[in-house]
Amino acid sequence: MTIDHEGPTPLYRQLAELLRTQIVNGTLPPNRPIPTEQRLMHEHELGRDTVRKAIAILRQEGLVIAIRGRGTFVAARESRETDHQ
Numbered sequence: 498m499t500i501d502h503e504g505p506t507p508l509y510r511q512l513a514e515l516l517r518t519q520i521v522n523g524t525l526p527p528n529r530p531i532p533t534e535q536r537l538m539h540e541h542e543l544g545r546d547t548v549r550k551a552i553a554i555l556r557q558e559g560l561v562i563a564i565r566g567r568g569t570f571v572a573a574r575e576s577r578e579t580d581h582q
Contacts, residue, residue: 500541508543509550516551520560520571530568531561 498518500511519525532540537548552569555561563569 500543502542509547509554512537512541512543512548512551513554516555517558517560520555525571527571527573530570533568 498511498515500508500515502508504511516525516531525531531552534545534548534552537543537551538545541548552561552563556563556569560572561569562572
């Protein structure tokens with residue numbers, strides 16, 4: 498999946514869906530960091546606010562956790578499963 502800069506879906510939602518898919522299919526495994534904001538901005542030609550909104554959605558869904566000073570990590574499967582029950 499790529500980001501469609503001309504499509505009707507907001508860019509932050511597209512990025513959140515892209516990362517969500519990578520988490521669910523194991524491309525981004527549990528307890529591992531997701532790409533940095535800078536990397537996501539560069540790879541997908543997005544602004545910082547767009548990337549932060551996408552990550553905020555994933556945090557609300559319990560798919561990632563942010564650790565101050567360390568980064569944002571894919572949540573362990575156990576915590577994702579208990580958060581959504």
